[in-house]
Amino acid sequence: xxxxxxxxxxxSDIEKIQNIxxxxxxxxxxxxxxxxxxAMGKTTNNLIEKxxxxxxxxxxxxxxxxMSIGEIETISLLSIALNNxxxxxxxxxxxQISIKTTGEHTKSRIKSIDKNILEKFLEENDVLxxxxxxxxxxxxxxxxxxxxxxxxxxVALASVFSVDCHIYTDVDGIYTIDPRVYENAKKIDxxxxxxxxxxxYLGAGVMEARAVxxxxxxxVDIYVEKSLSDVKGTLITSKEKIMEEKEIxxxxxxxxxxxxxxxxIATYAKNLEPIFSMASSLGISIDIISHNDVVSDxxxxxxxxPRTDLNLVNTLFxxxxxxxxxxxxxxxxxxxSLVGIGMVNRVGIMSKIFKILADNNLSFHQISSSELSISxxxxxxxxxxxxxxxAKEFNL
Amino acid sequence: xxxxxxxxxxxSDIEKIQNIxxxxxxxxxxxxxxxxxxAMGKTTNNLIEKxxxxxxxxxxxxxxxxMSIGEIETISLLSIALNNxxxxxxxxxxxQISIKTTGEHTKSRIKSIDKNILEKFLEENDVLxxxxxxxxxxxxxxxxxxxxxxxxxxVALASVFSVDCHIYTDVDGIYTIDPRVYENAKKIDxxxxxxxxxxxYLGAGVMEARAVxxxxxxxVDIYVEKSLSDVKGTLITSKEKIMEEKEIxxxxxxxxxxxxxxxxIATYAKNLEPIFSMASSLGISIDIISHNDVVSDxxxxxxxxPRTDLNLVNTLFxxxxxxxxxxxxxxxxxxxSLVGIGMVNRVGIMSKIFKILADNNLSFHQISSSELSISxxxxxxxxxxxxxxxAKEFNL
Numbered sequence: 001x002x003x004x005x006x007x008x009x010x011x012s013d014i015e016k017i018q019n020i021x022x023x024x025x026x027x028x029x030x031x032x033x034x035x036x037x038x039a040m041g042k043t044t045n046n047l048i049e050k051x052x053x054x055x056x057x058x059x060x061x062x063x064x065x066x067m068s069i070g071e072i073e074t075i076s077l078l079s080i081a082l083n084n085x086x087x088x089x090x091x092x093x094x095x096q097i098s099i100k101t102t103g104e105h106t107k108s109r110i111k112s113i114d115k116n117i118l119e120k121f122l123e124e125n126d127v128l129x130x131x132x133x134x135x136x137x138x139x140x141x142x143x144x145x146x147x148x149x150x151x152x153x154x155v156a157l158a159s160v161f162s163v164d165c166h167i168y169t170d171v172d173g174i175y176t177i178d179p180r181v182y183e184n185a186k187k188i189d190x191x192x193x194x195x196x197x198x199x200x201y202l203g204a205g206v207m208e209a210r211a212v213x214x215x216x217x218x219x220v221d222i223y224v225e226k227s228l229s230d231v232k233g234t235l236i237t238s239k240e241k242i243m244e245e246k247e248i249x250x251x252x253x254x255x256x257x258x259x260x261x262x263x264x265i266a267t268y269a270k271n272l273e274p275i276f277s278m279a280s281s282l283g284i285s286i287d288i289i290s291h292n293d294v295v296s297d298x299x300x301x302x303x304x305x306p307r308t309d310l311n312l313v314n315t316l317f318x319x320x321x322x323x324x325x326x327x328x329x330x331x332x333x334x335x336x337s338l339v340g341i342g343m344v345n346r347v348g349i350m351s352k353i354f355k356i357l358a359d360n361n362l363s364f365h366q367i368s369s370s371e372l373s374i375s376x377x378x379x380x381x382x383x384x385x386x387x388x389x390x391a392k393e394f395n396l
Numbered sequence: 397x398x399x400x401x402x403x404x405x406x407x408s409d410i411e412k413i414q415n416i417x418x419x420x421x422x423x424x425x426x427x428x429x430x431x432x433x434x435a436m437g438k439t440t441n442n443l444i445e446k447x448x449x450x451x452x453x454x455x456x457x458x459x460x461x462x463m464s465i466g467e468i469e470t471i472s473l474l475s476i477a478l479n480n481x482x483x484x485x486x487x488x489x490x491x492q493i494s495i496k497t498t499g500e501h502t503k504s505r506i507k508s509i510d511k512n513i514l515e516k517f518l519e520e521n522d523v524l525x526x527x528x529x530x531x532x533x534x535x536x537x538x539x540x541x542x543x544x545x546x547x548x549x550x551v552a553l554a555s556v557f558s559v560d561c562h563i564y565t566d567v568d569g570i571y572t573i574d575p576r577v578y579e580n581a582k583k584i585d586x587x588x589x590x591x592x593x594x595x596x597y598l599g600a601g602v603m604e605a606r607a608v609x610x611x612x613x614x615x616v617d618i619y620v621e622k623s624l625s626d627v628k629g630t631l632i633t634s635k636e637k638i639m640e641e642k643e644i645x646x647x648x649x650x651x652x653x654x655x656x657x658x659x660x661i662a663t664y665a666k667n668l669e670p671i672f673s674m675a676s677s678l679g680i681s682i683d684i685i686s687h688n689d690v691v692s693d694x695x696x697x698x699x700x701x702p703r704t705d706l707n708l709v710n711t712l713f714x715x716x717x718x719x720x721x722x723x724x725x726x727x728x729x730x731x732x733s734l735v736g737i738g739m740v741n742r743v744g745i746m747s748k749i750f751k752i753l754a755d756n757n758l759s760f761h762q763i764s765s766s767e768l769s770i771s772x773x774x775x776x777x778x779x780x781x782x783x784x785x786x787a788k789e790f791n792l
């Protein structure tokens with residue numbers, strides 16, 4: 001048995017759905033398949049747009065119910081296509097196979113899936129077509145799983161049966177760096193869960209961090225591959241299975257970055273605490289914080305937030321009313337990150353980065369490092385140049 | 397408490413949904429409302445079209461799941477609009493309030509609805525927004541209720557609480573005859589269940605016969621009214637409540653009519669039986685059957701079927717292989733029907749009909765009568781003329 005997942009661009013029209021059904025017919029001759037699908041193309045965005053015509057702040061219970069129908073459309077159509085060519089297939093929504101979630105609307109996590117029900121359906125069918133991105137809470141309400149939710153559904157189903165999970169997408173694997181940025185980018189054959197989570201968290205678009213995290217927890221081998229292609233993709237697995245370790249695994253560029261600088265502010269902890277506690281209560285996720293070394297009455301502090309939180313940041317500062325300080329928002333910022341296991345333990349990487357910055361006259365705003373990554377915050381206009389130079393330097 | 401139902405044309409865009417939400421806000425100040433909605437505009441047709449791009453004969457379980465999502469879209473959006481203007485409202489799908497059906501796909505009937513669950517939701521909310529047209533079967537699969545299914549959902553909900561049901565549509569009531577055919581058509585203030593069922597069965601488009609039948613069974617007063625209008629509509633109720641009885645209540649024109657004539661056929665019952673039993677097994681619903689009086693080896697027989705069953709009729713005759721007979725299909729046929737309680741008991745109506753046909757040189761193919769109606773099968777080109785003459789004669 002295997003679990004397959006097809007994303008929105010792989011099922012964006014009826015012809016693509018029919019092509020997938022033919023492929024599934026072939027593979028289902030040898031083994032049972034659970035296939036998870038996303039909504040067709042831009043369907044979910046279109047539904048959200050309708051809600052936003054009413055209000056930009058819709059009731060989240062109802063928004064979840066609305067957003068869930070795109071996947072139901074796809075499972076019905078794919079099941080119609082499969083049955084039409086003689087495959088025993090059945091569509092299943094979250095309530096039908098009891099995909100239970102933690103319950104928060106628009107960002108639930110999967111708590112459990114009923115294996116017995118799935119086994120019963122697998123006895124009677126060759127292909128189960130499951131709606132991704134959705135689950136039900138304890139009140140039997142529809143909840144959605146947030147960005148990349150269908151990947152999470154697929155990995156969760158694979159974990160139930162301890163089988164491999166194949167994520168089919170419109171690219172043929174995970175690359176060391178976005179090939180649109182650096183044409184010599186190399187495809188990664190195998191990558192550890194840790195590195196992939198870090199890459200995903202730092203903005204590499206192909207997989208969402210939560211799905212990888214779930215794979216990590218239940219040790220599900222995740223293959224990222226191109227739909228209907230024989231090209232070998234990328235395997236995400238535990239680091240114990242990876243023989244050869246590379247210094248640097250990949251580079252991500254994250255443009256969803258906004259730099260907030262507050263000048264002329266008292267930088268004692270008690271003065272800064274209200275800013276970050278209010279930001280937290282507004283749901284703003286704060287990344288790298290830096291302030292000049294000397295704590296003083298008129299110091300300066302800077303931090304990074306997602307650019308998509310701009311409205312929340314404006315709310316934050318109108319609530320705080322920092323009368324004597326200057327707040328500067330810089331939206332033309334990018335975060336370039338190098339990811340690799342044990343990178344920080346190897347000498348010379350940071351110095352190589354500084355040499356590249358200096359030799360090419362690239363100024364930076366912030367640099368931070370963690371066990372798995374080094375991130376450099378630069379002007380957005382310099383992000384691609386820097387990424388290419390790093391990719392060349394580290395042979396990615 | 398009341399039950400409201402808004403049809404597809406009343407919720408065809410976001411603005412209309414918002415207007416309905418404002419109206420519901422006003423009325424929900426005085427009483428609790430259960431509102432049933434259809435899919436937005438042509439949504440269901442568009443979904444069926446997608447399925448038909450795959451096959452004209454889709455798996456009915458999957459087709460039902462597909463067709464059900466239009467209503468889920470509407471309930472979510474209407475609930476978002478209601479909550480946005482401060483109304484305590486909640487969207488509910490068939491599984492959430494246990495609308496159980498008989499189970500056949502695409503044409504289920506409602507078996508039961510869980511009153512306790514509804515009461516619980518009514519305690520916590522002022523408006524319940526229920527998806528029409530859908531129910532779940534014993535296997536927890538989505539099933540749909542066939543044409544006019546949302547009306548049936550509304551009447552069933554009204555019957556659970558023994559309250560009135562208001563069907564809001566784009567016309568302001570039931571007319572004695574389609575106003576597009578006869579501009580002096582009169583609106584009917586009150587009509588009995590029997591007459592309305594007969595009118596609906598004979599093709600008057602506003603209400604489906606099954607919803608009226610359910611109202612009849614549980615004595616639900618059904619008001620057919622125009623959305624967001626103060627104009628008084630039509631009340632459908634039991635005949636005991638109707639004081640003044642009219643000779644003729646209304647006229648319907650049904651163009652979904654195909655006349656099949658078989659010439660040169662043995663018209664003994666044993667020869668005809670295979671035709672009608674095979675038609676029945678193909679699901680062709682046969683209306684008025686007529687044959688010339690003398691049963692003979694080379695007689696002739698004619699009957700009426702829905703024009704939409706043309707493909708099935710062709711299948712019927714290719715299966716039957718009536719080698720010596722001529723089969724003539726006439727698609728340019730209409731059935732004009734007069735409806736009224738106890739009509740057949742009053743003398744003179746049939747003779748008036750014949751006088752009109754004769755005076756105006758209108759030929760007819762068949763005439764049939766039942767307790768509640770007289771139907772005249774004529775050329776489609778004559779249907780409107782005949783209807784107008786009848787409307788004038790019977791002061792409709």
